[in-house]
């Protein structure tokens with residue numbers, strides 16, 4: 628089960644964007660990386676390619692950050708948290724290790 632899912636609000640724990648929060652745009656479980664909206668912005672100089680109608684010039688996009696550098700933000704206590712699991716119900720849910728409330 629994934630610690631972080633698409634649509635989660637996560638807080639960045641390390642790197643240049645430490646302390647900032649954003650919504651998860653995509654998760655790459657095999658690579659252990661996530662793309663977070665507005666986090667880890669990098670500029671890329673995109674050259675105009677022949678026959679390709681793509682954006683050219685300097686474009687900015689979010690680069691993937693390592694899963695170990697982000698943690699989900701609990702909606703109950705409004706802090707980032709480590710993730711625990713509870714299988715008390717019918718399906719396994721992620722719980723906040725600070726307050727014990729479900730994250731989903």
Ligand SMILES: [Zn+2]
Nearest residue numbers: 701704723726
């Ligand atoms: Zn909590």
